[in-house]
Amino acid sequence: MIICHCNQITSGDLEHAVCCLMRQCNSPDLCPSAVYGELGACPKCCQCFPLAEKVIKQGYLQFICQAEIEARAGEEPGLAKR
Numbered sequence: 250m251i252i253c254h255c256n257q258i259t260s261g262d263l264e265h266a267v268c269c270l271m272r273q274c275n276s277p278d279l280c281p282s283a284v285y286g287e288l289g290a291c292p293k294c295c296q297c298f299p300l301a302e303k304v305i306k307q308g309y310l311q312f313i314c315q316a317e318i319e320a321r322a323g324e325e326p327g328l329a330k331r
């Protein structure tokens with residue numbers, strides 16, 4: 250689903266960027282501008298920010314849950330088979 254029409258950013262793009270940022274740092278800046286920056290994009294009208302914030306939060310929670318599952322399975326984050 251397209252979240253940002255100015256930059257053609259999808260919900261999947263945002264979730265992927267959140268995962269990348271979380272792997273780079275334990276407590277990254279996850280504001281829309283920072284996540285868009287990870288995608289090489291720059292906010293323009295910012296009308297997408299309320300929805301982007303919800304998708305980013307969802308991506309963050311998915312990353313945390315997946316990391317917990319992988320930790321319990323004795324694997325490193327990002328290496329679990331799906």
Ligand code: FES
Nearest residue numbers: 253255293295297
């Ligand atoms: S819709 Fe995202 S910056 Fe305009």
